[in-house]
Amino acid sequence: MTSAVEPTTVGDLMALDPIVVRANASLDEVADLLDHHHISGLPVVDGSGSLVGVVSQTDLVRARSTQYLWANWPGLAVRHLMTSPAVTVHRSTPLAIAAARMERRHIHRLVVVADDDERRPIGILSMTDLVHSIAAASHMPEPAAAADPGSPVDAPPEPGVRDAR
Numbered sequence: 001m002t003s004a005v006e007p008t009t010v011g012d013l014m015a016l017d018p019i020v021v022r023a024n025a026s027l028d029e030v031a032d033l034l035d036h037h038h039i040s041g042l043p044v045v046d047g048s049g050s051l052v053g054v055v056s057q058t059d060l061v062r063a064r065s066t067q068y069l070w071a072n073w074p075g076l077a078v079r080h081l082m083t084s085p086a087v088t089v090h091r092s093t094p095l096a097i098a099a100a101r102m103e104r105r106h107i108h109r110l111v112v113v114a115d116d117d118e119r120r121p122i123g124i125l126s127m128t129d130l131v132h133s134i135a136a137a138s139h140m141p142e143p144a145a146a147a148d149p150g151s152p153v154d155a156p157p158e159p160g161v162r163d164a165r
Contacts, residue, residue, distance in 0.1 A: 006137050010098050011091030013133055014112045014123035020045045023052055023079040027063065030055055030078050040128075043111045043121040044082045050119035051111060053084035086111045088118065089125065099130055 007013045021030050021042045033042060034057055041056035059081040063069040069076065089098050089110045098110055112123035 006140065007133055008095060009091065010089050010093045010095060010110070010112055010123075010125050013095065013129045014091065014125045015129065016123050018043055018111070018121050018124045020049075020121060021055065021078055022047070023077065023082065025078045027060065027073060027076050027078065027081065031060055034060070040126070041109050041124075043086060043124070044078055044084075045121070051086050051088070051113065051121050053079075053082035054086045054107075054109065054111060055082040056108065059083070083107075086121075088113045090115055091123065095130070095133070098125055102127060102130075 019033060019037055019039065019042060021033055021044055023044050023046055030042065034040065040058075041054055043051055044053040044055050046052050055078050063073065063076070063081055069081075087101065087105055087107055087110055089101065089112055091112055092115075102108065102110060109124055109126040111121050112125060114120040114122050
């Protein structure tokens with residue numbers, strides 16, 4: 001019988017092969033990517049594909065609500081709004097540490113980087129991923145409690161003694 005295993009590391013939950021956006025992309029382009037893919041943030045890369053930051057829907061909404069930024073929207077690029085540097089983790093990072101990092105930094109996603117190249121994004125771990133994991137764990141069957149051999153409930157009835165269970 002196969003049993004579901006609760007995820008314990010970032011690699012168990014992360015979304016692989018993240019959609020990325022170039023730092024020189026327009027804000028309209030990033031808005032279209034977020035909307036089309038139903039995601040809330042993207043790793044930002046430079047021309048060589050190296051991670052340089054993160055841009056989120058919060059960044060876009062903040063720009064929309066700031067008169068100066070909104071007035072200059074057509075001339076702005078992702079690099080003007082992105083958070084840099086990106087907050088990163090490795091796939092082997094325990095989920096508890098990743099969750100604490102997100103909570104402490106007040107962010108909704110971590111960029112997962114390659115073990116051999118801290119600038120290469122290989123995945124994303126989002127708050128949504130963590131919430132899905134929490135919800136899934138609440139539906140997992142509880143592991144069977146180890147029977148206490150001395151427990152009268154678990155002990156078979158003695159011969160000749162009527163079982164009152």
